[in-house]
Amino acid sequence: MELGTTVLLAVIQIAVVMGVVLLSVAYMTYAERKVLSFMQDRLGPMEVGPWGLLQPIADGLKLFMKEDIIPSGANKIIFAVAPIICLIPALIGFAVVPYSEGFSLLGGTGGTITDLNVGLLYIFAFASVGAYGVILGGWASNSKYALLGGLRSGAQVISYELVIGLSIVGVLLLSESLSLRAITEHQDGGFWHWNLWVQPVAFVTYVIAAVAETNRLPFDMPEAESELVAGFFTEYSGMRFAFFFLAEYANMILVSCLASVLFLGGYEAPAEFLNFVPGFVWLALKTWALLFFFIWIRGTFPRVRFDQLMKFGWKVLIPVALVNILVTAVGVYIVNN
């Protein structure tokens, strides 16, 4: 294939995927407010557009037009760079998520922006970079609340990244690949072939860790509003604030996408007769089901305390994930021989 076609193919797919992701991020905020509202016996946004459907756009516009304040005493460069460090890794992960079966497009193969053979490692490597954005943003703000928020976030992300890493090892052992497409194809054949049924423990630890990783309630320590005002982005306003916000929601969508790919069969249909529905619809459905779960948790649970969160991560989740790896490895060995 010519270089020009390759680039064109990549650009088209990037445009489409980013468009969908950013739109999802915007409407994720809307969905969250609506779902929470219905759980809490109220209506949520109703004013902007029919049923408040244009609310995310109004919010975006509002943030765009807000004054951009850099607090005195802040480290200007790091303060400006931190939101970008946070946002880019959240978006870049979508490059390796397979959203559909391979189809031919312009002489190449579509379905993934790029099908890396180390796709998972790539995503987690970038996710770790995202933590720097949070820590640096908290540190550069020259505010004690932001500093404490950043410190908490650093500790939390590192601990829970470990849990996520450990809980996917079982899946890797089963599918013998780090490529997300290969993992999806390994679960081919319908509902009962999904990794969820062979790796239920890993799925649970992954979801819990994913909630913590994305700083969502009940693990929203870095931005615990009743203690630390807004945590690491206390001092941020306008578009820089919006970047952190976008990053949080993009991260949520990314971890949900990953959970769908790793445990719920990705773009595969749950049954043979449903194969006529395009793959990306299945991926979207599974991802949104998980996102709904995120919101549901937020509507139900109180917030844990920081030390309890760390204890839970290190003393419960990591041992459970390690035992799960051991059991899976032994199982795979026995089956293969």
Added chain:
Amino acid sequence: MQTTEYLWDPESVTEDEELPLLRTESLMLNMGPQHPATHGVLQVVLELEGEKILKATPYLGYLHRGTEKIAERGTYQQVIPLTDRLDYICAMANNWAYVRAVEKLMQVKVPRRAEWLRTLAAELSRISGHLFWLGTQALDIGAMTVFFYTFREREVILDVFERMCGARLTSSYLRIGGVERDIDAWCIEKLRGFLATFQARIDEYDTLLRENRIWLARTKNIAIITAEDAVSYGLSGPALRGSGVYHDLRKCDPYGLYPELDFEVPLGSNGDTYDRYYIRVREMEQSAHMVRQLLDNQPDGPVMTEDPKLKRPDKVLVNMSMEAMIQHFKVVCHGFDVPRGEVYCGTECPKGELGFYIVSDGSGSPYKLKIRAPSYVHMGALDHMSRGYMIADVVTVFGTYDIVMGECDR
């Protein structure tokens, strides 16, 4: 950027020399007065070691309006609207606390129907105050939904208050010698409807919180205060009963219709945040039980004493007779003279013991009025109760007192 000052010069240290002790500093964190969880304008300066609290110093007075001084300026009746603005969550209870003190000083006999209405209003405001507390405490700990649920129930009570006296928050319903007006059948019906579903609502909060592991982890063994310390710090109300001290002025020094009502005083045992949460929820059940008894046994009669010095004459009479008009003028503008003397009268309000100390020089306005606000007294124990806990706990500590800054700063 700050430059770090070393106590020693790193270059000067040689291998055989012993290092001097390094200095560690605690982090000062200024919480409030503008902070989402300080229930108004409370400022707490925390001394932290990491996230552990070494010392918590509350700074009060951001909402000081000089209530006690303003009270010396007008008539005794004119103090009632000021008491609304103390603990604005349950204004009815404050009204009663003040009115009782004046009545005690003047030896006024209040009609039975008025006492019935006062008891009803006080118990309703206790429910509404505890609902508000439960919602905000849960919100502080991150459980957002409970907040909306409790406000849904509180709305019914506020609707009834609105019908009773025309105001939802600052009621000014009580008068010295009675209450402002009687309630109608609409209120009774609304309250019966409320009572029919209230127990189910409490069960709903319980399913969300009572055995929730995260809620238990956040409230069990947090901010423990022993019964002895609770007494010596002067805690009162649920904060005191949470430590297992049986002290409830409705039982110990009964007033209103409480001697005739059947109710229990829930007690805690550990003196931690969970116990205080638990007994507040049980108190709501008891209050609902009392309201039910009150609705079943309604006395008839006037709602205001017949004493012409206290009672405004009928509006029709005011328009027709000169004497009534003069009496109306005297009651409204001059008020009434209170005999020389002083009185302290404590009332069991939702937050604790709200006491009014009044010194009268025999004139128509108080010579001195001192308010013993439970929130203010409770703040004295903040440091004792939050030392050694985490920064996230300090929010639950001042939440657990149920502080309202209007009352605290007066």
